[in-house]
Amino acid sequence: MSLVDESPVNSSSSDDFAAFLDAELDSTSDTNPQQEEEKQESDDDDNENGDDESNAVIERTKRRKIIIVDDTEEPNGSTSHIVQTEVTETSVKEDICIHPGFIGGMCIKCGEKTDDDAQSSVAFGYIHKDLRLANDEIARLRDRDLKNLLRHKKLYLVLDLDHTLLNSTRFSDLTQDEGYLLNPNDPMQDALKGSLFKLPFMNMVTKLRPFVHTFLKEASNYFEMYIYTMGERAYALEMANLLDPGRVYFDSKVIAQGDCTQRHQKGLDVVLGQENAVLILDDTEQVWSKHKDNLISMERYHFFASSCKQFGYKSKSLSELRSDESDTDGALATVLKVLKRVHSMFYDSELGENFAGRDARQMLRAVRSEVLKGCKIVFSRVFPTKFQADNHHLWMLAERLGATCSTEVDSSVTHVISTDIGTEKSRWAIQENKFLVEPRWLEAANFLWQRLPEESFPVKDVKVNH
Numbered sequence: 001m002s003l004v005d006e007s008p009v010n011s012s013s014s015d016d017f018a019a020f021l022d023a024e025l026d027s028t029s030d031t032n033p034q035q036e037e038e039k040q041e042s043d044d045d046d047n048e049n050g051d052d053e054s055n056a057v058i059e060r061t062k063r064r065k066i067i068i069v070d071d072t073e074e075p076n077g078s079t080s081h082i083v084q085t086e087v088t089e090t091s092v093k094e095d096i097c098i099h100p101g102f103i104g105g106m107c108i109k110c111g112e113k114t115d116d117d118a119q120s121s122v123a124f125g126y127i128h129k130d131l132r133l134a135n136d137e138i139a140r141l142r143d144r145d146l147k148n149l150l151r152h153k154k155l156y157l158v159l160d161l162d163h164t165l166l167n168s169t170r171f172s173d174l175t176q177d178e179g180y181l182l183n184p185n186d187p188m189q190d191a192l193k194g195s196l197f198k199l200p201f202m203n204m205v206t207k208l209r210p211f212v213h214t215f216l217k218e219a220s221n222y223f224e225m226y227i228y229t230m231g232e233r234a235y236a237l238e239m240a241n242l243l244d245p246g247r248v249y250f251d252s253k254v255i256a257q258g259d260c261t262q263r264h265q266k267g268l269d270v271v272l273g274q275e276n277a278v279l280i281l282d283d284t285e286q287v288w289s290k291h292k293d294n295l296i297s298m299e300r301y302h303f304f305a306s307s308c309k310q311f312g313y314k315s316k317s318l319s320e321l322r323s324d325e326s327d328t329d330g331a332l333a334t335v336l337k338v339l340k341r342v343h344s345m346f347y348d349s350e351l352g353e354n355f356a357g358r359d360a361r362q363m364l365r366a367v368r369s370e371v372l373k374g375c376k377i378v379f380s381r382v383f384p385t386k387f388q389a390d391n392h393h394l395w396m397l398a399e400r401l402g403a404t405c406s407t408e409v410d411s412s413v414t415h416v417i418s419t420d421i422g423t424e425k426s427r428w429a430i431q432e433n434k435f436l437v438e439p440r441w442l443e444a445a446n447f448l449w450q451r452l453p454e455e456s457f458p459v460k461d462v463k464v465n466h
Contacts, residue, residue: 100137104130122269126259127252146274150355153347156273157223160282161231161239163300168206173306177320181205188322197242206242207303210325215332216249222343226253228266233258265289276359281335293361299331299447338449341367369402371445376404380418380425382439394439397446417442421459
């Protein structure tokens with residue numbers, strides 16, 4: 001059985017591929033006993049003659065093919081030599097393995113040991129221990145999986161863990177105001193049941209983000225889902241078990257820090273999915289430097305005080321306030337609507353049935369560009385002095401959301417984004433009855449995928465100490 005010919009890639013390639021590899025490794029041969037006996041005799045003869053492995057393969061091929069010619073020899077013998085030569089040369093070519101992948105340095109198709117498998121292959125240890133796949137095999141698997149995915153009218157969804165789907169902290173980092181989380185008699189325990197997990201063997205406690213179970217259930221109807229975290233594998237698998245105890249959504253598709261091919265970066269090179277059909281949810285944009293067009297930035301989930309402290313927030317955390325995100329209006333509920341819309345646009349039947357030629361990144365870009373469509377923005381005291389304005393991340397974010405940006409004010413400007421109400425442009429906005437908002441208005445529009453009321457983001461007067 002050949003990996004190249006027989007690998008069963010369905011709508012969930014890595015799971016099926018893992019099962020296939022197990023079966024492949026358990027199987028010693030696809031030949032019948034008689035062929036196996038002939039092969040062994042041939043091997044013994046070759047070993048006695050001291051031939052190397054390559055010559056043995058050719059010699060066995062010749063011997064088998066001579067028998068075939070003898071059995072089908074024409075009475076006049078006029079074509080037997082020609083047939084023998086053609087069949088033998090073809091068979092030798094077929095016996096040259098292209099090495100589609102390796103486990104522990106051994107080819108998974110022919111069993112040959114090689115030392116250079118790392119140079120032209122990518123590690124997929126999360127599918128099978130020590131597995132590496134050649135670039136050509138990765139491309140083949142992705143093409144085949146995409147066909148099955150399109151047939152089921154699904155896309156791929158890559159999900160971050162920490163601050164996206166959940167929040168974890170060590171027991172020792174819990175504050176006094178968070179002590180109730182460990183008290184089984186506290187009235188809040190009923191509300192936290194099913195979402196707060198104490199993990200003494202890992203010395204930590206984990207809180208699942210509100211709506212996460214509903215999110216995963218509904219998203220699974222539209223997407224094949226992966227977990228991709230910069231955490232260690234043991235942690236990733238434990239979190240996957242909390243999110244998906246029945247192994248319905250992810251199974252083996254859990255990618256951890258050790259699977260990354262670049263330090264401090266995540267990449268789709270270890271995902272068996274075509275990039276034009278992948279969407280990503282993550283709270284950290286910087287780790288996806290090569291795949292920003294696939295990315296939906298998530299507002300960070302800061303349930304624990306240690307999480308707020310880690311990112312420099314001085315306000316109390318949700319746990320300290322004995323509060324939480326909304327199930328119906330929270331981040332996951334909001335982004336699920338976006339995901340469904342991108343999926344609907346991708347499979348819009350009015351565009352025809354050629355789904356393979358479509359790109360989910362274009363659909364995502366179109367949905368995002370509607371958020372601030374019609375807005376013209378000028379920034380005031382937001383960028384550092386002498387900074388190239390159109391290179392600033394807020395300028396570029398505004399344009400991705402569909403707004404037009406300018407460095408100068410005029411009658412067509414609709415918004416001035418400022419950090420100081422006393423600047424010249426801020427005063428102009430007030431005088432001309434334009435919207436004057438702080439930068440958080442732009443960031444909130446990005447996370448919530450809608451233009452929010454400007455009055456909720458007023459610019460404060462900056463007091464100067466003399």
